[in-house]
Amino acid sequence: MAGSRLRIIVTGLAALYPVGGVAWDYLQYIVGFARLGHDVYYHEDSWSWPYHPIQKTYTADPTYSVDYIADFFKTYAPDLTGRWHYLHLHDRSYGMDRSAFDEVARTADLFLNVSGACMIPENLSANCVKVFLDTDPGYNQIMLSERLSWSENVDRWCATVAAHDRHFTYAENIHGADCIVPRMDFAWKTTRMPVILDLWSGPAAEPADSARPWTTIMTWNAFKGKLVYKGVEYFSKGTEFEKLMHLPRQAQARLKVAVGGVDAPLDRLAEYGWEVVDGPGATVTPADYQRFIAESRGEISTAKHVYVAMRTGWFSCRSACYLAAGRPVVVQDTGFCSIFDCGKGILAFNTPEEAVEAIRRVERDYSRQACAALGAAAEYFDSDKVLARFIEDAF
Template identity: 35%
Template sequence: MKQTLPHLLQKNVDSVSRLRIVVLGYIVRGPLGGMAWHPLQYVMGLASLGHDVYFIEDSDDYPSCYDPVRGLTDTDPTYGLQFANSIFEQVGLGDRWAYYDAHTNSWLGSCADRIGEICATADLLLNINGVNPVRSWWEQIPERALIEGDSVFTQIRHITDPVARKQACQHTAFFSCSENIGLAQCSIPDDGFPWQPTRVPIVLDAWPVTPFVSDSQGKFTTVMQWESYPAREYNGISYGLKADSFASYINLPERVGSILELAVSGAKTPSNLLASKGWELREPPTQTPWTYQQYIQQSKAEFSVAKHAFVISNCGLFYDRSASYLASGRPVVVQETGFSDWLPTGEGVMAFRNLEEAIASIEEINSRYEFHCKAARAIAEEYFDARKTLSRLIECIMNSTAESRNHPSS
């Protein structure tokens, strides 16, 4: 499904100051459609605002390149390079990406021969989820923002891992997609960094509303990992993953019928148990960003639990995946993480805290489906439009005071 969107790249230089921006992200090493959308929407959204934007990825210094064809993770980026080249070509940004292979000390990708000039002239670096090391050549960029979307786990890592803390200290600004961070109702462990809230960007033109033909086969779906890494314990509190949240809802199909489907990955997924409880299971549709998008668009709505750590910390995080459902005109029924403190619920977005609320939310979506579809898109337009979220992010970074840049030393 070709996604070239030339109208996204029109330079709106009258409405913004044009900046040269480097986005550090994770696509080559994790060449899966759902994972690629998150950094891709930063790049596409910034380009649509008229900025001179480049996507750069670093291999890091350990074997980190996943190849889904070979089923291996090693140092060979061949598959991921082909994946990245294809998707950047399809969104009209084919000349704006590069990959540093630390294992061969070489630059690859379409703008590899311009890295020196890009580094020397960039105004801003956005390190998405902190999955790239800040090498010496990036330190000359005056503003370097760390944007995290895995709250609690990120902060515990900074507290307990000196190497991770040192890497974080190489940034000048700190943003979290958990919008309750720093507020009294939020219990994310304090790592000493001056986190500010930000919001996931959705490029609405790339996520158009698609019609849904209501029939008996319509499913509430989600795409998830059962366990992506081990749970963590800090100060006597155990912070778990989606697997730890799921137990309270495992009998949900018995109450609402055969309308729930999980596109789930993870070696520890209890597939037989889930199937016996009425959950329909399938492999995640992550071959490309477009297969992932098509899966969301053919769904009736989303039903999803949240990571246990997000729930008990009341962090306020709302997943970019769920925001993509909303943009497609698909309602979402999602476990409360405190996001209702800033996001309206009850129309298009249904938050639940227990099994009975989950059942009532699904019944409400089914009873007024078209109403909730329209509300879903309206919420995406108001709260997640990349033009709004990224403009606010850049304004906040560029207007940061000296105090906000006084992050802790290592």
């Protein structure tokens, strides 16, 4: 099967959260599989009201989300404009009509449920390989183990995960001796974010002069309750970012954060010297997201506490995009230095002092580090390589 042309359905959350980073996270899969010669379709069926980033509220009206997906394919993959299906609230189809998508599902070879975002189509071929892709490692495995009551429909979600034939994860260190992610009874295979490198050639060609800030794009806290495993509580990203609160003064550099999420301390970040902008507002379209990265010197970011504490080996989809734009990344170590060659384009830190030194190291030889960033993107995240290996491992 690995050498055959496959009919592939890829799911995502681009309609549920129509903002730039989310669009790139999911829709590069569709473009990448198509470029490998596969017959690929995007499908979204989350049963949920979509978020409207302009109105900053969830809404029963799907118009903004429908237009958003259509615009992405029209702009970045016009040959795929007729290959997406958004089933709004599990009721009404947009993009492809329901009968056309049902025929695709009936004849599909591979169903890739990225983030476990969607329900398995009811009439999916019995011969179709169903793959659950865990993009939120530690969190998802704890939820599978503990079935925390504050998570809505957790039992149904756990049953859906178990109904897949293969289980992949962005926790590339999940089989490492130092990784404490509960594996449950799943035979986890590892993978990573695919990046369509030529779609990032524009940002990569834009000079990153020394006056530009080091930046990141983040959600402060995405958890709706306490994430507890074996008596230990694990946290989201804000907990780790607190450790960098003084970094602008320590590094004596321009640092900028585009932040969203619950309880983000925007005023306090600004008081400590961070340039602060609204995350969804600054990166609402795929083009805005690319522009924000292109206008950066590099990325400076922490990871979610759960990724770090459990030594997952997770590496950010966002950071992969910075690399593809030729921007070096200074990012908190989750265990990925056993997988990637850290120090060249990718610089890891464990403490604020190490983050300061990493920024200074990049600035001392910026041109070489920027070239190394592009090299890392090509070596580790090129969609042709990532998705070809994924197909081999899935079959």
